[in-house]
Amino acid sequence: MSRVFNFSAGPAMLPTEVIQQAQQEILDWNGSGMSVMEMSHRGKEFIEIASTAEADLRELLAIPDNYKVLFLQGGASTQFAMVPLNLMDRTGKADYANTGAWSKKAISEGKRFGEVNICASSEEDGFNSVPAFDSWNLSSDASYVHITPNETIGGVVYQGLPDTGDVPIVADMSSTILSRPTNVSDYGIIYTGAQKNIGPAGLTIVIVREDLIGQAGDSCPTMLNYATHDKADSMANTPPTYSWYLAGLVFKWLKDKGGLSAMAEINERKASKLYAAIDGNDFYSNPVAIQNRSWMNVPFILKDADLDASFLEGAKELGLMTLKGHRSVGGMRASIYNAMPEEGVDTLIQYMNDFAAKNG
């Protein structure tokens, strides 16, 4: 069987070229006689792999020198605790925007470690938009403002950022990182699981402004303290070396594609044509406010939920996989990260049109 178009929300497709390169050198990296997964993380081969990956990520995102890049484990869910454990002691409270399922998880965990102020919420709206920034109830003494710039389940994306003054913005960018250029200096911390736009699951990247490191309280477990990992160049213990290597291959692939401006152009085009197909046919719908529609996660509902199973079945026959929507939203969800070829989106649209014509 040939490779399918996999619309999974994460773990998600990786560029075929990247997997092919990994395949070619899996038994012997660069004449070392070892797989990357067998290398000591303290050996010169892996240090080269690790530092090249970091340098390429810094170049892609134009990360300023006063930001550290940490290669960690535990996923965004572990960051939900690490962020307050490292920053909440600054003032004892933090602002959180509630824009969907992942915001809610971050909020729930944040409350274990200090006072949480919900500075904005779209819950009454069914999480179908981002509240207008001028309506946000920001605290001047918050330790930080936590946002989720792209909600993977709802398919909701921020346009712009609230003005938080001197209060640092902490952003869970798991499902939007590297999909377009990002002005890193707008944030205090950007964190992301790797398994959507970076590489295999099990790697978590944290981009953190230097002055926010070293403020954790005594009760913070050593491995949840950013300072531990900063001091040790992310090698306080054995890092997830193979995932780090694969992330590096993805960063090279992105550079070869022309970087994040080029990716943004492709991503916008892919998303636009998919939303056009949804909007252009009464058979499909997407409830998200136009200006907050995600480029990465596109949920859509069929007119008749009884047709869902048949839609998925027919899609599968064409190699269009993992389109079932999250149970909390229903219907379908097409996650179209960087590695989803435009051909995959085109094939999906053609299928959607055919299916609607047959069943409409």
Next chain:
Amino acid sequence: MSRVFNFSAGPAMLPTEVIQQAQQEILDWNGSGMSVMEMSHRGKEFIEIASTAEADLRELLAIPDNYKVLFLQGGASTQFAMVPLNLMDRTGKADYANTGAWSKKAISEGKRFGEVNICASSEEDGFNSVPAFDSWNLSSDASYVHITPNETIGGVVYQGLPDTGDVPIVADMSSTILSRPTNVSDYGIIYTGAQKNIGPAGLTIVIVREDLIGQAGDSCPTMLNYATHDKADSMANTPPTYSWYLAGLVFKWLKDKGGLSAMAEINERKASKLYAAIDGNDFYSNPVAIQNRSWMNVPFILKDADLDASFLEGAKELGLMTLKGHRSVGGMRASIYNAMPEEGVDTLIQYMNDFAAKNG
């Protein structure tokens, strides 16, 4: 270049057959059209991979039904905090045996969360033995007794276990798991990083007796609570799927080799001949008490440290890699985990003899 004999303490060699199988199916697992690293962790393909791996591990170690197997992230170093966060509240104190560098790290982290009693220590002995069990100063009201059955840096292994009565033993088995049969019911918790005897770095396996789950205090971060992962079958968030899959391939390989009794026989033979080569030549020495010499990590010192660089250089020419000892011990260290072929040990011994003859 052909594959080398890599004596790294971890990440370490994996069986060549395992990497070859991974190579073969890296672009398309079992006709799914996807790499395992691209699969949704909630899809039926990955659920099959994950549950087969768990079943095989249970079979290899004969894990009783009242033990849960958790597939986590963060390494043993994160367990240094998770163990006390989950268990220390039972009585507020715990016993720790201090038998080397890794014990010391566990002790240092344990002290953040309760009262730590050092029930035994070989520090005065230079960490070259395990204190006789009848000399241990065990507390009857300890929440647990923490031990490090194999010290990776010192090359020190336990023979047998202390009698701790009803107090559960918690064991960091990172460098000895699966090297021989283990009676799991002797332990309350066994934890291990994967990168020595299981698979790539980034996966941590915890085998925990059911009644020890659910005792964490309110201050425990959600992702550090065993109950979180138990309830969700290790999928509370996205697990390190590709490492889990590779671990499963290693478990199959171990079963094909005849299981842990067969591995124990090979491991004992590999270690015995290497220690015999060290003891049989004044040129080399190993300071560890005979009964506590590790099968997995074999440190040895050259008579003249000025020859270390030349020894390493000559070894490299024969494809004998990563033999440099840990800086705290000096000299050499040969880590000879399950995946190190006997031929690798034989080649090393031949080289050691030749080198001693030339330079002795």
